[in-house]
Amino acid sequence: MKSSPAAVAGEALRLASGGGVRVPAAILLLLVAAALLGPLLSPHDYFTMDLSGRLQPPALEGARLFGTDDLGRDLFVRSMSGARVTLLVAVVASLVSLVIGVTYGALAGYAGGRIDAFMMRMVDALYALPFMFLVILLMVAFERNFLLIFVAIGAINWLDMARIVRGQTLALKQREFVSAAELIGVTPAAIVFRHVVPNLLGVVVVYMTLTIPQAILVESFLSFLGLGVQEPQTSLGALVNDGIAQMERAPWMLLIPATILALVLMSFNFLGDGLRDVLDPRLRER
Amino acid sequence: MLRFALLRILSAIPTLFLVVVLAFLMVHAAPGGPFDQERVLPPENARNLAAAYHLDEPLPRQFGRYVSRLVRGDLGPSYYYRDHSVSDLIGAALPKSLQLGLLSMALALLVGISAGTTAALKRDTLLDRFVTGFSMTGISVPVFVIAPLLVLVFAVQLRWLPASWSGSAGFDRLLLPVLALSLPQIAYVTRLVRASMIEVLSSDFIRTARAQGLSTMSIIRYHALKPAMLPVVSYLGPATAAVLTGAVVVEIVFGVPGLGQLFVRGALNRDYTLVLGIVIFYAILIILLNLLVDLLYGFLDPRIREA
Numbered sequence: 001m002k003s004s005p006a007a008v009a010g011e012a013l014r015l016a017s018g019g020g021v022r023v024p025a026a027i028l029l030l031l032v033a034a035a036l037l038g039p040l041l042s043p044h045d046y047f048t049m050d051l052s053g054r055l056q057p058p059a060l061e062g063a064r065l066f067g068t069d070d071l072g073r074d075l076f077v078r079s080m081s082g083a084r085v086t087l088l089v090a091v092v093a094s095l096v097s098l099v100i101g102v103t104y105g106a107l108a109g110y111a112g113g114r115i116d117a118f119m120m121r122m123v124d125a126l127y128a129l130p131f132m133f134l135v136i137l138l139m140v141a142f143e144r145n146f147l148l149i150f151v152a153i154g155a156i157n158w159l160d161m162a163r164i165v166r167g168q169t170l171a172l173k174q175r176e177f178v179s180a181a182e183l184i185g186v187t188p189a190a191i192v193f194r195h196v197v198p199n200l201l202g203v204v205v206v207y208m209t210l211t212i213p214q215a216i217l218v219e220s221f222l223s224f225l226g227l228g229v230q231e232p233q234t235s236l237g238a239l240v241n242d243g244i245a246q247m248e249r250a251p252w253m254l255l256i257p258a259t260i261l262a263l264v265l266m267s268f269n270f271l272g273d274g275l276r277d278v279l280d281p282r283l284r285e286r
Numbered sequence: 287m288l289r290f291a292l293l294r295i296l297s298a299i300p301t302l303f304l305v306v307v308l309a310f311l312m313v314h315a316a317p318g319g320p321f322d323q324e325r326v327l328p329p330e331n332a333r334n335l336a337a338a339y340h341l342d343e344p345l346p347r348q349f350g351r352y353v354s355r356l357v358r359g360d361l362g363p364s365y366y367y368r369d370h371s372v373s374d375l376i377g378a379a380l381p382k383s384l385q386l387g388l389l390s391m392a393l394a395l396l397v398g399i400s401a402g403t404t405a406a407l408k409r410d411t412l413l414d415r416f417v418t419g420f421s422m423t424g425i426s427v428p429v430f431v432i433a434p435l436l437v438l439v440f441a442v443q444l445r446w447l448p449a450s451w452s453g454s455a456g457f458d459r460l461l462l463p464v465l466a467l468s469l470p471q472i473a474y475v476t477r478l479v480r481a482s483m484i485e486v487l488s489s490d491f492i493r494t495a496r497a498q499g500l501s502t503m504s505i506i507r508y509h510a511l512k513p514a515m516l517p518v519v520s521y522l523g524p525a526t527a528a529v530l531t532g533a534v535v536v537e538i539v540f541g542v543p544g545l546g547q548l549f550v551r552g553a554l555n556r557d558y559t560l561v562l563g564i565v566i567f568y569a570i571l572i573i574l575l576n577l578l579v580d581l582l583y584g585f586l587d588p589r590i591r592e593a
Contacts, residue, residue, distance in 0.1 A: 121297075125300065125301040125304060127523075127576075130305075130527060130530065130565060130568040130569050130572055131527075132527070132530075132531045132534075133530075133531075133549065133564070133565045133568055134308065134309065134312065134565065136549070136550070136553055137309065137312050137313060137553065137561060137565065138312060140553040140554065140556070140561075141312060141313065141315065213426065217428050220428065220430070221428065221430065221531070221535070224430045224535065225534070225538075225550060237430070240430060240431060240434070241430075243434070244434045244437075244539065247434060247437070247438050247442065248442050251438060251442075254434055254435070254438060255435075255438075258431045258434070258435065261428070261431060262423075262426060262427045262428075262431055265426040265427065265428070266422070266423060266426040266427075269422065269425060269426045270422065273422075
């Protein structure tokens with residue numbers, strides 16, 4: 001296990017040049033670039049309606065690459081800015097779950113004994129909660145706050161992370177450098193955050209590529225129910241939902257965002273799987 | 287075994303209590319009351335209404351009242367569907383959801399186990415690559431993308447099957463919803479079975495069985511299947527949660543008047559008792575299933591109940 005961020009980045013680069021990781025990584029980079037640059041290159045924006053140009057099929061003419069929706073808004077720009085929102089929510093939510101999960105798991109693993117047993121029983125108990133439904137409750141109760149989506153999704157996804165980090169911490173605790181730190185009187189908190197957590201980075205980064213698609217799923221599920229981002233803002237899930245309403249007259253409104261969403265999810269899953277297999281085969285069964 | 291079972295049942299109770307407290311607090315911390323949507327009532331009527339539903343009492347008192355009714359199986363009156371109790375509403379919607387959920391899980395297990403086993407036996411062939419590719423795709427594509435795509439292809443374009451629940455009274459109205467709900471689960475079960483089957487098939491006792499001249503079929507049936515099922519059994523808990531969540535989408539897309547639809551409509555109508563009741567009902571279901579899984583696990587693998 002490497003410790004410095006530079007070493008982790010180097011490791012990631014080495015992996016990225018290898019087999020099953022290259023293709024999904026390339027697709028993701030392409031999608032991210034399109035989501036960031038696409039709206040800038042198009043003459044249209046995501047909210048201007050054109051009631052005379054509703055439900056136009058995709059065409060090069062007038063730069064309507066993906067056609068228009070039922071309100072005459074440009075679907076290319078909407079898809080790209082939707083992808084932007086979806087990716088942003090997913091990354092931030094994953095960071096939230098990472099902070100909670102790593103802290104919780106590292107503390108439980110380092111503390112060990114009864115404290116560890118109790119903390120892990122809590123995680124088991126939380127696993128049994130119907131989280132998705134609690135999140136729906138939360139969204140309805142608190143008026144669809146955008147910030148709340150991040151927190152809610154992050155709050156769901158930290159459990160797996162906590163389990164994995166705890167397992168790794170248990171192993172790390174036996175290593176000489178931890179004993180050495182204990183010997184020279186470093187406080188437990190400093191040991192956890194200065195010595196244990198940095199050594200977990202490799203595992204955590206890999207695992208995060210698997211948390212991101214989960215977060216995307218939750219966000220787009222909420223948007224699908226109309227509880228996510230609000231109009232005229234959009235996300236891939238919200239676009240799929242709009243597409244369902246129009247699928248008989250304008251199938252592209254469903255097919256295009258659905259394909260992008262599936263592509264994003266698939267790339268992340270393949271990437272995470274590939275990285276995990278190369279980096280740590282023991283994690284394969286969780 | 288009995289002690290193991292009792293311990294697990296006892297440890298499920300705090301979890302359940304946690305769900306009830308969390309859901310109750312969340313619902314009651316929400317700004318805006320259940321009767322806000324209608325025309326503004328004269329203050330006196332509003333007070334009477336609040337009193338009739340005990341909404342004027344302090345929160346701990348309301349919670350105590352709710353829990354004491356809950357243990358008797360009474361989930362209270364619905365705020366929105368005035369003449370119905372929550373238990374009645376759940377009871378009316380449950381059969382449809384149960385039908386969908388059970389059929390989907392059965393299909394997922396049947397197809398997933400066979401496909402996973404086949405792929406493990408034909409490892410690294412073209413067939414295996416195809417199965418693995420399909421299952422990775424299935425895991426990645428969410429239900430709310432699969433469901434409308436199925437409608438688009440089989441109902442709108444080909445016109446083979448009804449696009450909605452009310453479009454038919456026969457068995458055919460079940461096909462698309464069940465398919466949409468089970469596809470991700472099929473994918474997941476396939477992946478699990480393939481991985482664990484490969485591991486089991488490479489173990490020593492299988493080699494012994496081969497050396498004794500048993501056919502591949504009987505090795506799978508009598509030796510490999512049981513140990514290879516362990517990850518599938520432990521997946522049943524999360525699978526239930528996933529099917530319940532997926533059912534919300536499927537019921538909305540296909541217009542099935544089941545629990546998932548009831549939940550979303552309840553949430554949008556701010557029908558707090560209904561929403562609370564469904565969340566608690568789901569939690570009980572998931573907890574019971576996890577319990578069952580643990581017991582089954584202990585039965586399949588004796589090492590676990592010893593520990």
